[in-house]
Amino acid sequence: MLSRKFVFLNLFLLLSCASVSIPESEKLPTPTELPGYPYGAFIAVRVKDRFINGEILGVEGNTLYVLTTDDKILSIPKDKVRYYNVIECRHEGYKGTAQAIVMLGLSVLGAVSSIPLNGLLALISGSLWLFTGTIGGLSIVLSSNPDCYPEVEWDKLIRYSRYPQGIPQEIKEKAVNY
Amino acid sequence: MRWVFLTVLIISCANIQRRFYKPSKPELEILNKTTIKVHMKSGEVYVLKSWNVSDNKTLEGYGKFYSVDRKNSSEGNFSIPIDSIAIIEANFVPSPSINPLSMLLIPLAVEIAIGTYCLSNPKACFGSCPTFYVQDGDSMKLKAEGFSSSIAPALEADDIDALVGLKSMNGEIEIEMRNEAWETHVVRYVDLLIVPRNGKSVFFSEDGKFYRVNNHILPKRVECPQEKDKCDLILNMDGKEWFSLADDKDLGSREEIELEFDIEGGKNYALVVGRRQTLLPTFLFYQTLAYMGDNVGELISKLGRSEEAQSKLKNLVDKITSIEIFVRDGKGWKRVGVIHGEGPLAIDYTLLPIGEIKENNLRVKLVMTKGAVRIDYISLVELGEEVEPIRIKPYAVIYQGKESDSALSLLLSENDYLVTLPGDVYKIKYRVPEGDYEFFLKARGYYLEWMRKEWMKEKNMAMFWEIILRPEIALRKLAPVYKRMEGQMEDLFWRSKYAKP
Numbered sequence: 001m002l003s004r005k006f007v008f009l010n011l012f013l014l015l016s017c018a019s020v021s022i023p024e025s026e027k028l029p030t031p032t033e034l035p036g037y038p039y040g041a042f043i044a045v046r047v048k049d050r051f052i053n054g055e056i057l058g059v060e061g062n063t064l065y066v067l068t069t070d071d072k073i074l075s076i077p078k079d080k081v082r083y084y085n086v087i088e089c090r091h092e093g094y095k096g097t098a099q100a101i102v103m104l105g106l107s108v109l110g111a112v113s114s115i116p117l118n119g120l121l122a123l124i125s126g127s128l129w130l131f132t133g134t135i136g137g138l139s140i141v142l143s144s145n146p147d148c149y150p151e152v153e154w155d156k157l158i159r160y161s162r163y164p165q166g167i168p169q170e171i172k173e174k175a176v177n178y
Numbered sequence: 179m180r181w182v183f184l185t186v187l188i189i190s191c192a193n194i195q196r197r198f199y200k201p202s203k204p205e206l207e208i209l210n211k212t213t214i215k216v217h218m219k220s221g222e223v224y225v226l227k228s229w230n231v232s233d234n235k236t237l238e239g240y241g242k243f244y245s246v247d248r249k250n251s252s253e254g255n256f257s258i259p260i261d262s263i264a265i266i267e268a269n270f271v272p273s274p275s276i277n278p279l280s281m282l283l284i285p286l287a288v289e290i291a292i293g294t295y296c297l298s299n300p301k302a303c304f305g306s307c308p309t310f311y312v313q314d315g316d317s318m319k320l321k322a323e324g325f326s327s328s329i330a331p332a333l334e335a336d337d338i339d340a341l342v343g344l345k346s347m348n349g350e351i352e353i354e355m356r357n358e359a360w361e362t363h364v365v366r367y368v369d370l371l372i373v374p375r376n377g378k379s380v381f382f383s384e385d386g387k388f389y390r391v392n393n394h395i396l397p398k399r400v401e402c403p404q405e406k407d408k409c410d411l412i413l414n415m416d417g418k419e420w421f422s423l424a425d426d427k428d429l430g431s432r433e434e435i436e437l438e439f440d441i442e443g444g445k446n447y448a449l450v451v452g453r454r455q456t457l458l459p460t461f462l463f464y465q466t467l468a469y470m471g472d473n474v475g476e477l478i479s480k481l482g483r484s485e486e487a488q489s490k491l492k493n494l495v496d497k498i499t500s501i502e503i504f505v506r507d508g509k510g511w512k513r514v515g516v517i518h519g520e521g522p523l524a525i526d527y528t529l530l531p532i533g534e535i536k537e538n539n540l541r542v543k544l545v546m547t548k549g550a551v552r553i554d555y556i557s558l559v560e561l562g563e564e565v566e567p568i569r570i571k572p573y574a575v576i577y578q579g580k581e582s583d584s585a586l587s588l589l590l591s592e593n594d595y596l597v598t599l600p601g602d603v604y605k606i607k608y609r610v611p612e613g614d615y616e617f618f619l620k621a622r623g624y625y626l627e628w629m630r631k632e633w634m635k636e637k638n639m640a641m642f643w644e645i646i647l648r649p650e651i652a653l654r655k656l657a658p659v660y661k662r663m664e665g666q667m668e669d670l671f672w673r674s675k676y677a678k679p
């Protein structure tokens with residue numbers, strides 16, 4: 001499906017630039033869906049006068065191949081690229097938040113109940129409850145929402161592409177030079 | 179530090195890892211049970227959720243196939259020749275290296291560890307008579323403990339405790355009486371004593387009288403035998419206490435605090451001392467019970483019948499828990515009285531009249547057992563007139579959320595007892611007339627300590643009789659036992675309060 005489009009996340013606007021257009025149809029995979037996702041990551045490439053947005057098809061030497069959101073395959077020479085941002089997934093809303101709240105709730109419950117049980121020791125045990133709950137809650141939220149906006153060097157871009165083994169000739173032939 | 183490291187680890191691991199592998203059996207075996215993307219030399223891709231390498235030539239698995247342009251796909255079982263595979267990709271999404279919820283096991287384990295320690299050292303656990311709480315701001319605050327020396331029916335006694343800072347609300351006072359220990363409390367009455375302040379403080383004195391007092395005079399010099407840098411803690415009535423540690427060779431060792439006051443000569447003075455016991459007396463009490471073992475019932479009963487034994491026990495208790503007060507006159511140190519111990523739970527503020535002092539300077543010495551007393555406050559006051567308190571009986575008792583007429587009638591009767599068990603909480607209500615009062619609690623009764631299974635193992639009649647008959651030797655023998663647990667006792671004691679499930 002070469003005409004696939006992506007939805008940007010709001011954060012991406014902050015990371016890149018407000019001039020990036022926001023397609024509305026299909027979505028990037030969530031982190032959970034990523035291992036079964038057969039496409040490349042999304043890239044927004046800043047060239048001289050505009051942004052080129054689309055899926056990373058591959059990288060060969062100093063040329064980047066992008067399937068743009070308007071269904072064109074562009075080959076972009078490295079020396080034309082001013083900068084780029086890669087998005088490999090979209091966050092799953094508030095995933096992990098409920099678990100984190102449960103964890104924080106349990107730790108607050110533990111801390112409060114340790115006051116009558118532990119007397120002065122509650123200063124230690126209560127703090128331990130709260131500290132553990134906070135760290136645990138934080139770790140749930142962070143691990144449920146991994147970083148979808150990796151900073152990728154040029155020579156590593158191929159790892160985020162649809163064809164990490166190299167671009168098939170039939171695809172390459174359709175490419176238009178930028 | 180370990181926590182900081184763990185936090186950094188969790189945060190830093192939150193990146194998705196894209197890894198690539200050669201299409202060979204040994205490489206694939208590393209990826210066992212992972213979803214993989216099989217990138218073909220042709221540009222097609224298989225996404226396999228389950229798979230295995232039957233031999234070095236074929237990768238078999240279940241999943242989805244996508245054409246080069248990804249426009250076509252199909253799902254099913256596939257058999258893929260390994261030599262047509264270009265590269266294999268696996269994406270690893272981070273997850274916490276440990277289950278975050280399981281992290282809560284850490285504080286839980288700490289709680290259990292404390293509890294276990296308490297079980298294995300039951301002499302460190304909460305005990306000692308009924309506790310009385312009053313509303314203080316948003317929480318209930320422990321203000322008094324009742325008849326803590328009355329450990330047997332024969333030792334039933336009155337006990338009066340100052341309820342410092344208590345105020346009536348709409349002409350009413352509510353006091354919560356709790357049984358927070360493994361004890362049976364037998365309560366004859368719990369009455370309120372009120373004394374109009376008339377702009378002054380009122381204290382209950384060691385001679386059993388109430389006095390109005392003027393001018394709290396703080397010492398200009400304090401010399402403590404230990405913890406010298408914390409001597410100043412005795413200057414404020416704030417619950418922050420000075421205390422020392424017991425002697426490691428003899429639990430009966432004595433120590434002194436010396437104070438010097440600038441005063442106006444020719445007036446009657448008294449000493450106000452706010453203090454409670456450390457857990458040394460509690461330890462000795464529990465250790466004595468442990469030595470009695472399964473003879474405890476018989477021995478307590480004998481104790482009740484023998485005035486001589488009671489007297490010996492009282493001497494020992496007084497020696498450990500009391501504070502002797504001396505003042506310096508022209509001939510040397512003169513003993514002016516004793517302030518008796520009142521249990522380890524609530525700070526009690528007591529007055530000891532000294533008499534008329536002619537000089538403008540007074541030196542006072544407190545002599546007590548080393549490590550047995552925690553002192554919150556000491557000041558000198560001008561002794562005012564003796565006053566008679568007004569005694570107020572409760573008008574209502576709440577038990578388990580309901581008004582209990584039976585509990586009330588037991589507390590009102592002079593002949594009956596209200597018996598409470600571990601976890602019981604009674605709210606006792608009093609009506610007080612309009613006015614500015616100093617409040618005191620007058621309670622009478624006794625309590626029976628429950629024997630712990632662990633104590634039975636320590637039965638040692640020789641040691642029991644040694645404590646009763648030759649306490650000076652017993653206190654030396656017990657010193658190392660107590661010192662091993664002294665550091666943790668206070669914390670363990672307070673966390674081991676019995677709360678009804």
